[in-house]
Amino acid sequence: MNYKLLIEYDGTKYNGWQKQGNTTNTIQGKIEDVLARMQGHEVEVHGAGRTDAGVHAKEQVANVHLDGGRTAEEIRVYLNKYLPEDIGILDVSEVPGRFHSRLNAVEKIYSYHLAFGEQKHVFERKFITFLEEKPDVEKMKQAALYLEGEHDFRSFCANKRMKKTTVRKLYAVTFREYGDELFIEYRGEGFLYNMVRIMTGTLIEVGQGKRSPKEIESILRGRDRSLAGPTAPARGLTLLKVIYPQ
Structure with a gap:
């Protein structure tokens, strides 16, 4: 069974x-x-x-x-x-016997949790990536718009030997702010190795003024991991939900 x-x-x-x-x-x-x-x-x-x-x-x-x-x-x-x-x-x-958790999944939702400032968040510390200063969230939102849709995300994949297609559909990137905390939620059909963490690291750099939002376009076109930002720490990332056809 x-x-x-x-x-x-x-x-x-x-x-x-x-x-x-x-x-x-x-x-x-x-x-x-x-x-x-x-x-x-x-x-x-x-x-x-x-x-x-x-x-x-x-x-x-x-x-x-x-x-x-x-x-x-x-x-x-x-x-x-x-x-x-x-x-x-x-x-x-x-x-049913034919159900397969990975092959039948049509959408996955991940959330990345950031906090900034001096508060320690003692009880949530294992689930948060801390930044010293608040990034420019509006610029991060502008950059995220370039990520939405169907693209070749090879620049956001940590597997340099990836032989299968690196084209994926990213349905939406949404931001939620609560005081000194920021949640970035990614909804997509599927994600490459380290893809969410690399996208997050790149968006953080945009928020810190190290990149312009429009630079995301050239990163995607370049299809080269070295063009994107750092891989954000694992601790801030949570798989929220896996969705299947009704």
Whole structure:
């Protein structure tokens, strides 16, 4: 039977979502270990997105094929009982056998959290990137307009050996300000390796006056990672939601 998992996690101490041969400290690996204990044999969990080391998720989606014998709710309870406290299973539901969390996803929403000034934000510090001074948010908004739409985002991809297409659709970039905090939300059909963090790093440079908003056009045309800004720290990035066809 195929089950859809809705997962939240604090990615601070993990080496990302994807299971790797040189470490067992991944979100996927932790979930597979618990499910393997429950099933009595190895299982493979398929995630909707491979969040980087240190990146968080409020609603990551995964699917896994399991033997019968337990209800979806019993699986959720079992997982939450044995998973570390910084990984939680929000929901488990039975889905059609052909459902695949990554291949069937049509949209993903990420949020990047910035704060500026002297306040420490002690209880949120693991989820915020701090800037010494407030950037020019209006210029950042102007720059973000050039990113929206369908483009070749090779300049915003950290994988220099990327052989597949780097064309993606970015539906919207929105900004929300609350006092000394700024949230940048990215909605798109899918994202390249480090794409959101590189876009954020570039927008921050625009806000700091190091680049003009219009420079985004030439960065996109150049199709060269060295043209874009730095990769913003992982700690400020959270996967908010993965959307599927109704």
